[in-house]
Amino acid sequence: MRDIWEEHLHCSTCNKKAEQIILSKDNFKLRSWKCKQCRKTWNHPLDQVKLSEWQNIKDQEFIVKIREVGNSAVISLPKEILNFKNALNKDVVWKFKNSDELVLKF
Structure with missing residues (x-):
C-alpha cells in the first residue's frame, strides 16, 4: 500500500496543488502539505498521531522503581514510555545532565 506522502494533495479551499513541506514541532519532523495560495496546512496523519502521543505523555511525571x-x-x-519509543530490545544511552538529573536517549 502506498503512503499518502507519495500522493499529490489539492487544497479543498482553492483547488490548487499543495506543496510538501517538513515542519518541526517539539523536535518532531512532521510531513505536511501547505497551499501557497491560501496558506492552509495539513499534517501527515501518522506523524500527527505520534505528535499527539508525545503531547499526552511529555508533561506527565513518572515514578520509577530502582x-x-x-x-x-x-x-x-x-x-x-517504552511503547511510545518502541524501545524494547534497543540500546539506551544514559547521561548525567547535572548532579541530580539523568537523561535517557533511545
Whole structure:
C-alpha cells in the first residue's frame, strides 16, 4: 500500500496543488502539505498521531522503581514510555545532565 506522502494533495479551499513541506514541532519532523495560495496546512496523519502521543505523555511525571539484581541496579520504566519509543530490545544511552538529573536517549 502506498503512503499518502507519495500522493499529490489539492487544497479543498482553492483547488490548487499543495506543496510538501517538513515542519518541526517539539523536535518532531512532521510531513505536511501547505497551499501557497491560501496558506492552509495539513499534517501527515501518522506523524500527527505520534505528535499527539508525545503531547499526552511529555508533561506527565513518572515514578520509577530502582532495585538491585545481583551486582546491577535495575530501573523499571513505565510502559507508556517504552511503547511510545518502541524501545524494547534497543540500546539506551544514559547521561548525567547535572548532579541530580539523568537523561535517557533511545
